[in-house]
Amino acid sequence: MRVIIIGNGVAGVNVARAIADSGVADELIIYSCEKHNYYPRPRLIELLTGDLPPEAIAQYPDDWYQRRKIDVRLGCCVAAIDRDARRITLADGGHDTYDKLVLAIGAHSWVPPIAGAERQGVHTLRTVRDAETIGAQARKAENVVCIGGGLLGLDTSMALVRCGASPVILEALPWLMPRQLDREGAAVLQALIEARGAHVRVGVQVEEIIGDGRVRSVRLKSGEELPADLVVVSAGVRSNLLLAQQAGLSCNRGIIVNERMETDDPDIYAVGDCAEFKGMVWAIIPVALAQARVAAMQICGQGDGLYEGVVPSTTLKVTGIDLTSIGEVNPQEGMFVEKRYQNAAGSVYEKLVIRDRRIVGAILLGDRSDVRAVNQLISRGVDVAPYIDRLFTAGLSLADIVNAQ
Numbered sequence: 123m124r125v126i127i128i129g130n131g132v133a134g135v136n137v138a139r140a141i142a143d144s145g146v147a148d149e150l151i152i153y154s155c156e157k158h159n160y161y162p163r164p165r166l167i168e169l170l171t172g173d174l175p176p177e178a179i180a181q182y183p184d185d186w187y188q189r190r191k192i193d194v195r196l197g198c199c200v201a202a203i204d205r206d207a208r209r210i211t212l213a214d215g216g217h218d219t220y221d222k223l224v225l226a227i228g229a230h231s232w233v234p235p236i237a238g239a240e241r242q243g244v245h246t247l248r249t250v251r252d253a254e255t256i257g258a259q260a261r262k263a264e265n266v267v268c269i270g271g272g273l274l275g276l277d278t279s280m281a282l283v284r285c286g287a288s289p290v291i292l293e294a295l296p297w298l299m300p301r302q303l304d305r306e307g308a309a310v311l312q313a314l315i316e317a318r319g320a321h322v323r324v325g326v327q328v329e330e331i332i333g334d335g336r337v338r339s340v341r342l343k344s345g346e347e348l349p350a351d352l353v354v355v356s357a358g359v360r361s362n363l364l365l366a367q368q369a370g371l372s373c374n375r376g377i378i379v380n381e382r383m384e385t386d387d388p389d390i391y392a393v394g395d396c397a398e399f400k401g402m403v404w405a406i407i408p409v410a411l412a413q414a415r416v417a418a419m420q421i422c423g424q425g426d427g428l429y430e431g432v433v434p435s436t437t438l439k440v441t442g443i444d445l446t447s448i449g450e451v452n453p454q455e456g457m458f459v460e461k462r463y464q465n466a467a468g469s470v471y472e473k474l475v476i477r478d479r480r481i482v483g484a485i486l487l488g489d490r491s492d493v494r495a496v497n498q499l500i501s502r503g504v505d506v507a508p509y510i511d512r513l514f515t516a517g518l519s520l521a522d523i524v525n526a527q
């Protein structure tokens with residue numbers, strides 16, 4: 123069997139790894155537009171700060187691929203798929219054929235339609251090249267503005283602080299990390315971030331990025347103008363769809379897949395940031411890993427693993443702030459109970475969301491000690507109702523509940 127994987131991000135490489143380990147494929151080829159071997163994108167932050175050179179963030183050495191007989195063709199973009207002939211066309215005009223094809227083509231940074239967003243000095247962070255450019259400019263910049271106060275925006279902002287900048291973080295919604303935090307937790311996080319040298323403005327809308335060719339300032343809807351010689355936009359991502367759309371595969375926000383990670387062509391799978399399952403594109407690593415496992419199993423005909431979704435979990439990494447957010451943290455509907463804890467210093471905030479006697483969401487900010495226990499309680503679906511009145515009280519830790527099972 124000849125398997126072609128398009129994309130060498132976390133999704134593509136993990137499909138390749140699992141197929142190689144199974145020994146089922148005769149030929150396993152990865153095509154990638156990027157010129158670098160697979161690196162985890164969160165490590166771009168270390169590149170931006172100048173702590174590491176690009177080769178240091180590669181996950182595997184060259185012989186890792188050779189030992190597994192994975193043929194990686196870097197800097198090699200796929201331009202088209204001919205489904206009838208089971209053939210791909212490369213951007214350089216070459217061709218290749220497949221028995222099974224995996225689309226792991228990821229996503230690109232999205233820039234909202236802000237006037238002036240095309241000016242020089244306005245960047246997004248997705249690739250090695252982006253990290254190197256932003257880092258170099260940050261070390262010279264006097265005024266840095268970061269648009270977007272989500273996970274990536276905050277990690278990037280803290281990296282910019284390490285480059286010597288004092289970025290102003292602009293978030294349109296009323297609090298930071300609105301997908302992963304509630305208002306109370308976000309207030310604690312904001313204080314921790316400001317103590318490290320960034321400035322946070324929430325509930326503000328950007329109207330225009332002003333300059334003559336190069337950015338000079340950012341104007342808010344209120345009319346206020348913030349000086350800026352570097353602007354970094356972290357406003358989310360959009361799936362790369364063109365290749366799939368041109369091949370006539372069903373796409374919505376992502377390439378639509380079923381629980382086997384099959385597109386509507388049974389010989390073509392889609393995984394990771396480019397794939398949409400049950401109307402959702404999560405664009406996070408745990409989802410890419412779970413989908414990669416399922417696609418590989420299906421291609422290899424090993425096991426009957428189906429993708430059922432994962433409880434989304436995210437962690438802020440380089441900020442020196444411990445923050446883990448898991449599952450449903452801002453419940454809107456149905457019956458639920460919320461249990462909160464905040465220490466007197468205001469540096470620790472924890473919240474559990476309990477529905478049907480089970481923890482379905484958690485925020486753990488400023489203290490990592492409960493992360494493992496909460497993950498176990500959620501994944502095992504432990505009935506916490508008998509403990510509900512004693513949660514976050516002295517004498518009962520979450521680990522005690524795990525150990526009691």
Ligand SMILES: Cc1cc2nc3c(=O)[nH]c(=O)nc-3n(C[C@H](O)[C@H](O)[C@H](O)COP(=O)(O)OP(=O)(O)OC[C@H]3O[C@@H](n4cnc5c(N)ncnc54)[C@H](O)[C@@H]3O)c2cc1C
Nearest residue numbers: 129131132133154155163164200228229394395405406407
């Ligand atoms: C700075 C940063 C920090 C992040 N931090 C976290 C985090 O802490 N936790 C978390 O869960 N997620 C994080 N993410 C998101 C996470 O990195 C993505 O969810 C993950 O990279 C998705 O993997 P993927 O393989 O689906 O796609 P991608 O990583 O986007 O890889 C897709 C690959 O396909 C290639 N490709 C695309 N089109 C073609 C084509 N036509 N031909 C050949 N190759 C093609 C691209 O060049 C790329 O190499 C972060 C992202 C960034 C940028």
